[in-house]
Amino acid sequence: MNAVKTGSHAASTLEKTPVGDLVDGKGHSSGAEWLTRYSTSLMGVFGTPQRVLVRGAGCLVWDADGKEYLDLLGGIAVNALGHAHPFVTSVISSQLATLGHVSNFFTSPTQIALAEKLLALTHAPPGSKVFFANSGTEAVEAAFKLARRNGASPDGTTGKRTKIIALEGAFHGRTMGALALTAKEAYRAPFEPLPGGVVHIPFGDVAALEAAIDETVAAVFLEPIQGEAGVRPLPPGYLKAAREATTKAGALLILDEVQTGIGRTGKWLATEDAGIVPDAITLAKGLGGGFPIGALLTFGEQTSSLLAAGQHGTTFGGNPVATAAALATLHAIESQRVLENVAVVGDYLRTGLAAVDGVTEVRGEGLLIGFDLDAEVAPAVVTAGLDAGFIVNSPGPRTIRLAPPLVLTKDQTGTFLAALPAILRTAKDAQ
Template identity: 75%
Template structure:
C-alpha cells in the first residue's frame, strides 16, 4: 500500500468522481429534499433511534453535506468510527478493489486480508506468543465474544476452594453494547429494564474505586470488564493507578482482565490502545469503531496461550465477521494511520481543543483523551448546544445534560478545530437563551 495515495484532505477526492458517485447513489436510492426523505424514513424504519437530525448524502474528510446542500464539520465521526473522515481516497480504493476481487467467502475459508489484519493487530498490541484474534462485525459483537470467553474461563478455572467462577464484574457508568450479553455488562438501567431479565452473573461495582474492586474480586469472579475511558458516560477516564491495580488484582484472583477499547482503540486517544499505553497487558481486548475507517468490523484479541485456548471450534462464530472487504478496509486504515503519523496529529489537535476549551467561561471541566473529548457546561444546556451547533454547521454530541462529547476524524486539522472553538461561546449563549426560565409557564 503506497503512502503516496493515502492522502487525508477533501481536496484529494476528485469533484468529478464525487459527483459521479453521488449521481449513481441518487439513481439507486432516488432523490428528494430532507423533508421528503424524513417523511419516508418515518414510514419505513423502526423508531429505535428517534427522529434523525439530518439526512446526510455526501462526505469528504471531516465535512459532510445534507440533502439540502448544507455543509457541516463532523466533530463526532459517526461516534468515533470515521477515523480518517469520509470518503478517504486510499481506503475507498482498497475497499473497491477488494470487493471487485473477492467479497465474501464465509468462515469455512480464510483470506490473505483476514490473516494479515490479525497479524497486524497482534503486532500493534505487542501481544505475546500464542495470542489470537477473532473478528466480528461490531463492538457489541466483540463484547459478546468476550462475554463467552469469560464464561469459558470460569468453567475451566474453578476457584481453589472449588466454587464456580460465574460472576463477571463491570463498572458503574459502563457501556458495552445493546445485544443481550453486552447489555448485561452495560450499567444504564434505562437500557436494561425493558429487556430484563438480563443474562445472569454480572455485577456492577463502583467506578475507579480500587478498594471496591479488591473487595469484589472473590473466588466466584471469572472476569473484570472495563473501558479505559467511558465514552457514553461523558468521557470519564479510569486512572492509571486503577488500571494497574485492576491488572494486579485480577491476576491475583485468577480472573480475566478484559479491556473494552471499542471507542478508545486504534489511535483515538493518541496511542494505539489506551490500556496498553497505561502499561498493562489485558487477557483480552475488544475493538471496533475506528478499526475499519467507517466499514463495519469488530475484533476480540486474546493475549497469551491461556486465554487464546478458551474458545474452541464450534463454540462461537459469525457469518460476516472477518470478511475480505472488512479486513481490507481495516488494513488500509491502519496503513494510513501509520504512514502519515496520524497519532501525532491526534495529540497535537487534542492540545488545541483542551487549551481552547479551558479559556471559555461557560466550560467548567475538560477531559481530553486524544480526540475523545468531553467538556462540561455550567448549565444543563448540552442538548441546546447540539441543536445550535447543527444549525451553525457543526456535528457534536451530548451524552449527558451538561456534557458535550467530541470524537472527530483523527486527521482533523488544527484550523477545523479552531473554527469550532471560535463558534462555541456563541453556541452556548444561543442554547442558554433558548432554555425556558425557571418557573415560566408552559
C-alpha cells in the same frame, strides 16, 4: 426474462447513474421529504434523525439540502480518517472487485494479515489470537463468552466462576450479553431478565474493586475511558490494581477499547502505557475507518485456548472487504503520521475549550474529549451547533462529547472554538 447485467458494462452503467436515482427513481428529495419517508419505513429506535447526510469529504459532510458541517463526532469515533478517504476507498473497491465474501469455512490473505498486524501493534505475547466480528457489541459478546469459559469444567459445563464485574457508568453495547455489562438502567430495563452474574461496582474505587474480586469472578470488564458516561477516564493506578487483583484471583481482565482504540487517544491503545498486559481487548469503531468490523484479541496461549472450535462464530466476521478496509486504515494512520496529529490537535482543542466561558471541566485524551457546561443545555448545544454547521454529541444534560476524525486540523478546530461561545449563548437563550 433478461439476464442480470454483469462485468464492465454494468459497472459503467452504475457509474453514470446518480445514487439518489438508484434508490428511488424520483430524483432529488429535500431533507424534510427524506425524513418523512424515514418515519414511514424505518423502526423508531433512534428517534428522529437530526439531518439527512448525503456526502462527506475529510472532516466535512453535507446534508440533503446542501448545508456543510464540520463533523466533530466522526460517526461516534468511527470515521478515523474522515469521510471518503481516497486510499481506504480504493482498497475497499479493489477488494470487493476481487473477492467479497467467503464465509468462515475459508480464510483470506487479508484476514490473516490483519490479525498479524493487530497482534504486532498491540505487542501481544506469544500464543495470542484474534477473533473478528462485525461491530463493537459483537466483539464484547465474544469476550463475554470467553469469560464464561474461564474456570469451566472439562466437559464444557460452567464451573464455580459465575460472576462478571463491570463498572457503574459502563457502556459495552446493546446485544444481550453486552447489555448485561452496560450499566444504564434505561437501556437494561425493557429487556430484563438479562444474562445473569454481572455485578456493577462503583467507578474508579480501587477498594471496591479489590473487595469484589474473589475466586467466583470469571472476568472484570473495563473501559479505560467511559465514553457514554461523558468521557470519564479511569483514575491513575486503577488498571494496575485491577491487573493485580484479577491475577491473584484467577479472573480475566478484559479491556473494552472499542471507542478508545486505534489511535483515538493518540496511541494505538489508550492502555498501552499502563504497564499491564490484559487477558483480552475488544476493538471496533475506528478499526475499519468507517467499514463495519470488530475484533477480540486474546493475549497469551492460556486465554486464547478458552474458546474451542464450534463454541463461537459469525457469518460475516473477518470477511475480505472488512479486513482489507482495516488494513488500509491502519496503513494510512501509520504512513500519514496520524497519531502525532491526534496528540497535537487534541491538546490544542482541550486547551481552547478550557478557556471558553461557560465550560466548567474538560476531560479526555487525544481526540476523545468531553466537556461540561455550567447549565443543563447540552442537548440545545447540539441543535445550535448543527445550525451553526458543527456536529457534536450530548451524552448528558451538561456534557458535550467530541470524537472527530483523527485527521482534524488545527484550522478546523479553530473554527469550532471561535463559534462555540455564540453556540452556548444560543443554547441558553433557547432554554
